[in-house]
Amino acid sequence: MKKVLPLKFFKAPVLKVAESLVGKYLVRKSRGKEIALMITEVEAYDGCNDLACHARHGKTKRNEVMFGEAGHFYVYFTYGMHWMLNIVTGPKDYPAAVLIRGVEGIEGPGRLTKKLKIDKKLNGKTASKKSGLWFEDRGVAVRLKRTSRIGVNYAGAWAKKPYRFVIQ
DNA sequence: GCAGTGATCATA
């Protein structure tokens, strides 16, 4: 069973999308080659009140995609060398996204984007075959584990929220 | 443990 996840899938609340995205496949088509990898680790970033979320200080040029329609990619550059891949969720004008932190065989959000050649060209694009990057449900069931998020110690109480989902 | 790296954003 191979089913491309429709944009509707991402309109649900971010925690629900994050949870159900683990065990699904991230598929990248680049230069005619298709690579499908199971997602093993994600994190949820939920709205302006989430002190770890980029949207905590309101809309800016960088994060405006998060305020848009669900099912679009939010890709940004950080630490002078790494691209981060997120998928926008929830209703329009509600800034929330799921960070894809790892897939099978590629541990770490920065490595993942490097291996799959993901950069700002995908920012704002939709998750579909047309953009060359999309998600598929291949009918795999997995056991999950919830933990607090990585690299957000500055976020006070929000740093402790169990918004990270990893495969067990 | 921590240096490297540069876009982004707030402040002026």
Add this chain to the structure above:
DNA sequence: ATGATCACTGCC
């Protein structure tokens, strides 16, 4: 214009 910050990685 300047300076602090950063959803990380790789090497020590």
